[in-house]
Amino acid sequence: MTKPSHSIDAVERDVGLSKDVLRKWERRYGFPSPSRDCHGDRAYSDDEIHRLRLIKRLIDQGRRPGSVVALKRSQLEQLLDSTGDTASPECPIATDVARLLRDRRVADLRTTLNQMLLRQGLQHFVRNTVAPLNVAIGEAWLHGDIEIAEEHLYTEQIQTVLRSAIATQTGAGASPRILLTTLPDELHALGLLMVEATLVCEGATCIALGTQTPAADLAAIGAGNAFDVLALSFSSAFPRRRAVDSLIALRGRLPASIPIWVGGSGISGYRPTADGITVFRDLDSIVLALQQWRNRGLS
Amino acid sequence: MTKPSHSIDAVERDVGLSKDVLRKWERRYGFPSPSRDCHGDRAYSDDEIHRLRLIKRLIDQGRRPGSVVALKRSQLEQLLDSTGDTASPECPIATDVARLLRDRRVADLRTTLNQMLLRQGLQHFVRNTVAPLNVAIGEAWLHGDIEIAEEHLYTEQIQTVLRSAIATQTGAGASPRILLTTLPDELHALGLLMVEATLVCEGATCIALGTQTPAADLAAIGAGNAFDVLALSFSSAFPRRRAVDSLIALRGRLPASIPIWVGGSGISGYRPTADGITVFRDLDSIVLALQQWRNRGLS
DNA sequence: CGCACAGTTTGTCCTGGACAAATTGGGAAG
DNA sequence: CTTCCCAATTTGTCCAGGACAAACTGTGCG
Helix, strand or coil: CCCCCECCHHHHHHHCCCCHHHHHHHHHCCCCCCCCCCCCCCCEEHHHHHHHHHHHHHHCCCCCCHCCCCCHHHHHHHHHHHCCCCCCCCCCCHHHHHHHHHHCCCCHHHHHHHHHHHHHHHHHHHHHHHHHHHHHHHHHCCCCCCHHHHHHHHHHHHHHHHHHHHHHHHCCCCEEEEEECCCCCCHHHHHHHHHHHHHHHCEEEEEECCCCCCHHHHHHHHHCCCEEEEEEEECCCHHHHHHHHHHHHHHHHHHCCCEEEEEEECCCCCCCCCEEEEEEHHHHHHHHHHHHHCCCCCC | CCCCCCCCCHHHHCCCHHHHHHHHHHHHCCCCCCCECCCCCCCHHHHHHHHHHHHHHHHHHCCCCCHHHCCCCHHHHHHHHHHHHHCCCCCCCCHHHHHHHHCCCCHHHHHHHHHHHHHHHHHHHHHHHHHHHHHHHHHHHHHHCCCCCHHHHHHHHHHHHHHHHHHHHHHCCCCCEEEECCCCCCCCCCHHHHHHHHHHHCCCCCCCCCCCCCCCHHHHHCCCCCCEEEEEECCCCCCCCHHHHHHHHCCCCCCCCCCCCECCCCCCCCCCCCEEEEEEEHHHHHHHHHHHHHHCCCC
């Protein structure tokens, strides 16, 4: 059994904390305190990486570094458990899915998902199955019950199922045309697909741009009146401040006739300062907003 | 007309050159030479960003920084044109697709793609339509004919079409089972999908893990004998040295019975030093390798 | 012509410091 | 007791300049 060690570059990539932050924490809080290799470069241990991941998640939840960096592994896990347990009790199939993932029974997994989709209908499937499953899988990874590779496998299968369903639902170009994307640095495509599925069910036309569209491009497209609504998603890993700044800048550069709809855990709780920005907490309220948009001008 | 300026952080993100490299180039070659904002922080212009992108691409093609950093925009474009034009003359529909993208006629675009898919069959479609289209779209972006946003739109549509096709083809779990993924930092999922489509057509079972699977996880999965072949893809943006290092490390940790198949422009020309690593230059040779694998033990 | 070896190029890491933006904690005012 | 505002602290990001190994270059010798 060797002791794998990781360069600061690898940690930045795998955990999502910049080299500068890693070095500053080491100096300020005494953690992490990596050993050094033969060149004097930092060599992080597996345990440090794991703790850093937990810390990252806690900070994304709103805690401050001074209060969580330097905590022990068990304390971090306890903190994460105490806060995250708001809505996870449901979702009975989560254990089934986790088992299929561990055994890598891809075909069976896809069949299971497709059956649920057919039984529940796309909208219900997204809201009551995919959403809680995502949470459950994320927590399972956190507890070490499944590997990253298995989380990837899950993501791939869900993507396939959702994309196929969306493709069949897409009809003629009905109103409104909704541009759907995330800003740079945003990797979690699954949330976008879930929103797209919900909207397509309601007869809207989605122009999905995938992830990481530069804000400048969005402004340029908006000027051409190629869409009626701009919908953005932010994951909790997205720096809060950058999210708000970009939103305000975009609002200024986009025609006032185009509302901006925002969602995702990275932006929850934000009270929009400008008109024409709406924050959504769940998928249902998006459906409501869609209906309101269609009735606009009547109120 | 304002002059947008970008922080060093934004440049790192958008161009893909680290802050360290940007600062070193400034000192060594005199380019880029960003102005400073009120805090003394570097503020890069749009033109510098564009030039940096061209430079990045040239370096990914194998040139050395000393010979291309500090060249003017027109010289860079000339260099790129002279080398890249090996296989681009074909692909007549590229202009049609570009037009649909510019007008954001998503539904029409998808219809067009689906029609071609039906007419040509999945395998032919991937090799003779998608592959050259990718090149053409990439070049169109380079020349400023289309925006990044439109490239994203294209990627999304292709993904949807390919994923749907793959989903319908997937049958029972036939041999071999092929694990398909990229290592960390690898974002280009399209190449993976193309390979998956090709393999599925040949009756193989693909376990697609999407992008950015840590090498350690792959080794762990391989030990469990959950698959027969490991297929990896590297884009040209992937640092050559890291690619080779990871390959060798993986080869050492994986059972000898599992061959590693590698492809993508990031690894082309690499002559494998270890047994059990095969480099593929195109999709056809993968099909051949698949047939050889099935006949293994007979030679 | 092939190969080994010295010189140059190049990316990444290091230290230590500066600083603005965000957050917190009181205390004054209503 | 609540609300608001200001000062102290926390925190992330940037900067400069230097060190160094790995990769690449080219040159001379066999």
